[in-house]
Amino acid sequence: MRSIWNGSISFGLVTIPVKTYSATDRTSSVSFVRIHEKDGAQIQYRKICELDGEEVPNEEVGKGYQAPGDDTIVPITDDDLSRLPMPTAKTLSILSFTDPDEIDPLQMDKAYYLGPNGAAATKPYALLREALEDHRKVAIGKVAMRGRESLAMLRAHDGALVMHTLLWPDQIRPVTGVAPDDVELRENELTLAETLMDSLGELDPAELHDDYREAVEELVAAKLEGEPVAPAASGTSGAQVIDLTAALERSVRAARGGGEADAEAESASVTPIRGRKTAKKGEAERGAAKKSGTAARKSTEKKTAPAAAKKAPAKKTAAAPKAAGGRTKGTSTARKTASAGTSQKSTASKTTSKTTSKSTAKKATAKKTAAKQTAAAKTGKRSSA
Numbered sequence: 001m002r003s004i005w006n007g008s009i010s011f012g013l014v015t016i017p018v019k020t021y022s023a024t025d026r027t028s029s030v031s032f033v034r035i036h037e038k039d040g041a042q043i044q045y046r047k048i049c050e051l052d053g054e055e056v057p058n059e060e061v062g063k064g065y066q067a068p069g070d071d072t073i074v075p076i077t078d079d080d081l082s083r084l085p086m087p088t089a090k091t092l093s094i095l096s097f098t099d100p101d102e103i104d105p106l107q108m109d110k111a112y113y114l115g116p117n118g119a120a121a122t123k124p125y126a127l128l129r130e131a132l133e134d135h136r137k138v139a140i141g142k143v144a145m146r147g148r149e150s151l152a153m154l155r156a157h158d159g160a161l162v163m164h165t166l167l168w169p170d171q172i173r174p175v176t177g178v179a180p181d182d183v184e185l186r187e188n189e190l191t192l193a194e195t196l197m198d199s200l201g202e203l204d205p206a207e208l209h210d211d212y213r214e215a216v217e218e219l220v221a222a223k224l225e226g227e228p229v230a231p232a233a234s235g236t237s238g239a240q241v242i243d244l245t246a247a248l249e250r251s252v253r254a255a256r257g258g259g260e261a262d263a264e265a266e267s268a269s270v271t272p273i274r275g276r277k278t279a280k281k282g283e284a285e286r287g288a289a290k291k292s293g294t295a296a297r298k299s300t301e302k303k304t305a306p307a308a309a310k311k312a313p314a315k316k317t318a319a320a321p322k323a324a325g326g327r328t329k330g331t332s333t334a335r336k337t338a339s340a341g342t343s344q345k346s347t348a349s350k351t352t353s354k355t356t357s358k359s360t361a362k363k364a365t366a367k368k369t370a371a372k373q374t375a376a377a378k379t380g381k382r383s384s385a
Helices: 078-082 119-135 187-200 211-225 244-256 260-267 276-311 314-318 329-384
Strands: 005-011 014-022 063-066 073-076 091-098 108-116 138-145 148-157 160-166
Touching: 005 119, 005 138, 014 119, 091 148, 108 119, 108 148, 119 138, 119 148, 119 160, 138 160, 187 244
Parallel strands: 005 091
Antiparallel strands: 005 014, 014 108, 063 073, 091 138, 108 160, 138 148, 148 160
16 A cells, blocks of 8 residues: 655654555546547547647646635745645644544545554554544544645544544535424334334445446446347336335334345335325225126136036026026027027917918818809709709
8 A cells, every 4th residue: 555645643742653545445436438429539638728728738737726706816836835834734733532423424524544654653653543442532633735734533443543634614514404394203103213223233344335336347348248238127216105104114024034025025116195095996996806706706607507507408497597797608598499499389380370271261262162053053954944
């Protein structure tokens, strides 16, 4: 690990030479470069002078101070800064010791590891570290690094001293207008929230990883190999009203390990607040369930009715009662058979009536012919006489 700053810690009359190392590494985070979309070439950023429009080399770039609300820029050189009174230059001057809870996390800026610089600094370094650990205190002081003075907090961590640069109190914005006003919370909601906090347990830092960085690496690998990129699953968007108590109860069950499958299935759903509309909707759903059950029973009865109809006689089938919610096929077949028999009887009666009427007409014609013959005979006898 390379040292980025050398200085000392001033602890009363004790001076501890230290080396400073960066405690964080942001190179592993996702970063993109600017490219020209037309040809894919990377875009370069150049320092251009606003007065003559020419590019300025790094050795000709200096410092300047512009007051807020003023267009005037005052040049500031390194010699000007070196003549300023800065007692904390190259020194972390400890002002007081306090409890860690007294420091607002909003003030924490950057973190640095401090190590002893030389063999003579080893003992006072270990002394300050042990004193901070035993009393569970942090040291507050001021330090000048890279041309500016900052507040600093010194604490013991994992056998070493860690320095956090702090923002000045006037650099913290007020929270006015951010938090909601009076909100009524029920006692059971607070109890469930506290139970959920206790059920989640401790956090294992080894299990924490950057999912977004892994997704970007997979995306880049897929593009290099020419494979299609799978679309990401879309989450639920938009503001939705949820049943807070029900959501807390499911969260507690999932955190305790009970009903994990149910919790996972319900985690993607939103439970509506129960009311009149919800009750009506529940009744409609129950009615639909009843209708679907009735339809299922009808389908079963229709499937079983033809087999029973084959075993039973036609007359009994015709007299069979109606099934629940509909007629069976046996009943319909019996009615068709009865209707066919009735039709045959009607046709036979019509044929008989036609035959009878024809025979009656023949008998009447024969009688008329015989009467005519008798009258003609009588008339012949009279003529001969």
